[in-house]
Amino acid sequence: MVTLRAARQSDAPAIARVHVESWRTTYAGMLPDSYLLSLDVDQRTVFWARLLKPRGDSVVVAEDEKAGVIGFGSCGPIRPEEQPQSGDGWLGEIYTLYLLSDWHGQGLGRSMLDWLLQRLRARGLDRILLWVVEANPTRFFYEAMGAKVIARRREPFAGVLLDELAYGWSPS
Template identity: 45%
Template sequence: MSARIRLAQPADAAAIAHVHVETWRAAYAGVVPDSYLVRMSEQGQALTWRKLLARRSKDERTVVAEVAKGEGDLQTLVGFGSYGRQRGTELGYRGEIFTLYVLPHLQGQGIGQQLMHAIFRRLWEAGTADCLIWVLAENPARFFYEHMGGQRVAERIESFAGEHLTQIAYGWPDLEAWLQQTGG
């Protein structure tokens, strides 16, 4: 499925929040405490995203994926990803994908790949040669990152909502080579 990828705007906050909440509830059921997932709200997430997008920080950007909704030019937001400078430098990567989510019923149709490609292209064009992403070890999406050429580079335990969760870092040490290999 072909998606239009563009930079997110503050007006996208509600649609991003919808994707965020739906994806978390589908991916993390049984992984993070149910009480946390139940308390998640689109209103709360929209407020957070609106503030984040209004900042327009050079250190953190967000792109959205839109697909045609029926006939005509109407587009609907179905995925998003945020990225920027790596938070922390212990692994030596300069770029980091902070979030990458696609509505559950549209996963496996190439939208996540298009988002990753756009993020890697933007990072590389900004002078960032490498990138990583942290993912919960129990999240099936980790296989997507392996399929996309990510190399497992680290593991850590994080406290989240009263639980200790294992995270895995996948890294791409050469974004230029990755872009060339994937037709970028």
């Protein structure tokens, strides 16, 4: 059985493992192999441990009773550099949402996203945005979750130029 809960600092190594594994499966062919191969679970563990200390309540983990942590997502106030140039005053941001590929298609992505959206709305951050690589078919998941394309950009990342779309949820 899989349950969702707020992350604890002790989850950092498990989140880092899912992070590296899911980046490799998600971005193969979109980001250079050399970059994906260089992702390092120990480095990511340090990153997540630092972040979870003050902000664990904005990070969700999906945990299977046998397999352990199989997915995670994070959210918070929009980072200034992620605000679209149109400057529409987006307030909240989904920073990450990743689930190991063996666990796709069971409704867990929807549940994790709902958890994050609720967390942001409870803080009054009710105009919520996320950026996704246009070539990533996951963008159709966000469309299925009711988000609308509200901006696009071309960003340098890991030595390549990525076309990205911003999806937004506004209060109705």
